Amino acid sequence: MSLFRTILFVAALAGIGTGLVGSAIQIFGTVPLILKAETFENGAPEEAASAAHEHAPGTAAHEHDADEWGPSDGFERNAFTVLAMVLTGFGFALLLVAASELAGGLSSWRQGLLWGLAGFAVFTVAPGLGLPPELPAMPAADLLARQMWWIGTAAATAGGLAFIAFGRTPLLAALGVALILAPHLIGAPQPDSHESPIPESLHHSFIVATVAASFVFWVLLGGLAGWLRPRLAAGTA
Amino acid sequence: MNASHSPLASASRESAASRALQITFAALIGVFVIGGVGFSHISAVHNATHDVRHATAFPCH
Numbered sequence: 013m014s015l016f017r018t019i020l021f022v023a024a025l026a027g028i029g030t031g032l033v034g035s036a037i038q039i040f041g042t043v044p045l046i047l048k049a050e051t052f053e054n055g056a057p058e059e060a061a062s063a064a065h066e067h068a069p070g071t072a073a074h075e076h077d078a079d080e081w082g083p084s085d086g087f088e089r090n091a092f093t094v095l096a097m098v099l100t101g102f103g104f105a106l107l108l109v110a111a112s113e114l115a116g117g118l119s120s121w122r123q124g125l126l127w128g129l130a131g132f133a134v135f136t137v138a139p140g141l142g143l144p145p146e147l148p149a150m151p152a153a154d155l156l157a158r159q160m161w162w163i164g165t166a167a168a169t170a171g172g173l174a175f176i177a178f179g180r181t182p183l184l185a186a187l188g189v190a191l192i193l194a195p196h197l198i199g200a201p202q203p204d205s206h207e208s209p210i211p212e213s214l215h216h217s218f219i220v221a222t223v224a225a226s227f228v229f230w231v232l233l234g235g236l237a238g239w240l241r242p243r244l245a246a247g248t249a
Numbered sequence: 250m251n252a253s254h255s256p257l258a259s260a261s262r263e264s265a266a267s268r269a270l271q272i273t274f275a276a277l278i279g280v281f282v283i284g285g286v287g288f289s290h291i292s293a294v295h296n297a298t299h300d301v302r303h304a305t306a307f308p309c310h
Contacts, residue, residue, distance in 0.1 A: 107283070
């Protein structure tokens with residue numbers, strides 16, 4: 013089996029497994045909090061609701077009850093959550109397995125688990141420090157600016173961790189530390205006002221639930237990929 | 250025939266390049282999939298993945 017096919021198969025299987033478990037955790041753990049937040053969104057006074065809906069210029073206004081298509085609440089909405097979680101698992105698994113191949117390939121579930129922890133640091137902890145998980149109806153800065161900061165932070169953190177783990181000199185490790193710090197010195201785009209119709213306690217519960225769910229997601233994704241990779245690569249000469 | 254150009258050395262060089270290419274392709278597919286689920290500005294895609302975008306802390310709204 014070619015390396016490409018090995019990466020694809022390991023990522024697909026790890027992604028499906030993690031996506032199914034992850035979506036169950038989301039549907040029972042975090043989605044109820046999102047639904048609760050949406051009651052504030054829809055019930056909020058007109059001006060508060062529009063203030064909470066800052067959009068990038070040219071972006072279509074986001075309304076859950078607008079005439080644009082969206083899954084109906086209940087089964088359909090949850091089915092899309094399962095599909096999106098499986099795809100998220102597959103996508104992140106591709107990145108994790110591809111990166112680990114540069115370092116020689118995963119050889120065990122334990123090694124995969126460590127790569128999973130790195131993924132958690134890169135994609136949850138680092139972007140989450142500047143842009144904490146948000147509920148609907150919460151004020152936020154321009155979407156595109158936040159997306160750029162999120163991607164830049166994840167990339168800088170991944171590069172920084174690679175310098176620390178694989179750099180051979182203290183100078184490279186120091187460069188890694190600087191790379192990880194840089195996005196936080198620059199700072200994430202913030203809204204003009206943090207005033208929000210969402211109660212503080214609800215947002216706090218949501219942050220804890222999403223970070224815990226992401227932790228399980230990454231540990232499972234890395235562990236599964238590490239367990240699968242030696243088995244699927246056995247045929248590769 | 251150049252003696253220093255052993256078939257073994259050229260084979261391993263080629264496989265290193267081919268490995269890099271295969272790893273890059275796999276990673277690009279990953280970026281494409283994550284981009285579609287977490288970063289798309291198409292509203293139907295956004296609505297379908299809405300809960301996952303919030304729950305995995307992708308920038309949303």
